[in-house]
Amino acid sequence: MIQSIYRLFIELTNGKITSGLIRKFARSKASRMFIPSFSKAYQINQDEMEQKLEEFPTLHDFFTRRLKEGARMPDIDPDSIISPVDAVIEDIGIIEPGHIITVKGKDYSIREMLGKDEKIEKYTDGCYMIFYLSPSHYHRIHSPVTGRVIDQWTLGSKSYPVNKHGLKYGKNTLSKNYRTITEVEHKTGLLSIVKVGAMFVNSIEVIHEGDQLVKGTEMAYFSFGSTVVLLFEKNSIQPLTSLKTPFDIKVGEKIGYLTRKKEDLKG
Known part of the structure; x- marks a missing residue:
C-alpha cells in the first residue's frame, strides 16, 4: 500500500510541466530570497564556499556553488580511487550474474541502467x-580516477527521488531516471x-573538455x-574494507x- 501511494504521488507531481516550473523558479531572481533559509535549514558550511551567500543571484546558482581552492584535495596515492562527490555511500557490492545489483532490497538491471547491451558483459562480477x-x-x-573517456551518452526522461525512500519504494529509479x-x-x-x-530536476551538466580526465x-x-x-570492471579495483554503509x-x-592487471604481475 505504501509503495502504491508513494508512486502515485510522484507520478502526479513529476510531470513535464511541474518539473519545468520548478526548474524555472530555481533559476529566477525571485528564488534568491530562499537562499538564506535553505542554507540554515541544511546547515551549509559557508566558510568553504567560493562566494558569499548574498552573492548568489538564484537558488540554482547556490545549488551548483563552487568551493574555495583547497577545500577538497584528492588523495595523492597514484593507485587510489577517490570519491567523485560529497555524499553518503548508500551501498557497495558485486554486480551479480544476470547484470543485477541489489540496493535496499531491490534489484536493478545494469542492462537498463546503461542501455547498451554491448557494455554490460564488461561489468559482470x-x-x-x-x-x-x-x-x-x-x-x-x-x-x-585518471583516464580516457571512451564513450558518453544520456538516457531517460523523468526523474524520481533517489533518497532511501526512492530506492526502496520507487520504480527502478537508478535504471529509469534521467x-x-x-x-x-x-x-x-x-x-x-x-x-x-x-526528482523534478533533470539538470546534469557535463563540463569536462576533451577525452582526458585527471x-x-x-x-x-x-x-x-x-x-x-560507479560501475567498475571485474578485478580492476579493491574497495576499502573500512567503508561500512551508510558512509559519509x-x-x-x-x-x-x-588493482594491477595480470600481465603486469607477470612482468
Whole structure:
C-alpha cells in the first residue's frame, strides 16, 4: 500500500510541466530570497564556499556553488580511487550474474541502467558503489580516477527521488531516471560513472573538455540532490574494507585502490 501511494504521488507531481516550473523558479531572481533559509535549514558550511551567500543571484546558482581552492584535495596515492562527490555511500557490492545489483532490497538491471547491451558483459562480477547527494551537499562531480573517456551518452526522461525512500519504494529509479553515463578507461580497466537525475530536476551538466580526465578535477555538476553510481570492471579495483554503509564521504577521499592487471604481475 505504501509503495502504491508513494508512486502515485510522484507520478502526479513529476510531470513535464511541474518539473519545468520548478526548474524555472530555481533559476529566477525571485528564488534568491530562499537562499538564506535553505542554507540554515541544511546547515551549509559557508566558510568553504567560493562566494558569499548574498552573492548568489538564484537558488540554482547556490545549488551548483563552487568551493574555495583547497577545500577538497584528492588523495595523492597514484593507485587510489577517490570519491567523485560529497555524499553518503548508500551501498557497495558485486554486480551479480544476470547484470543485477541489489540496493535496499531491490534489484536493478545494469542492462537498463546503461542501455547498451554491448557494455554490460564488461561489468559482470565487477564492483558497484552508490553515492547519494542530499540537497545539503556540494553538487559538483569530480573524476574518481585518471583516464580516457571512451564513450558518453544520456538516457531517460523523468526523474524520481533517489533518497532511501526512492530506492526502496520507487520504480527502478537508478535504471529509469534521467541519467548521463561517462565510460572511462583507466590503467586497470573500465569504469562507468552514472550520474542520475533527482526528482523534478533533470539538470546534469557535463563540463569536462576533451577525452582526458585527471583524478580530482571537475567533470560535471547536478542541480539539486541526486545520485552517482560507479560501475567498475571485474578485478580492476579493491574497495576499502573500512567503508561500512551508510558512509559519509567528501570529494577526494579514498574509496579504494586500482588493482594491477595480470600481465603486469607477470612482468
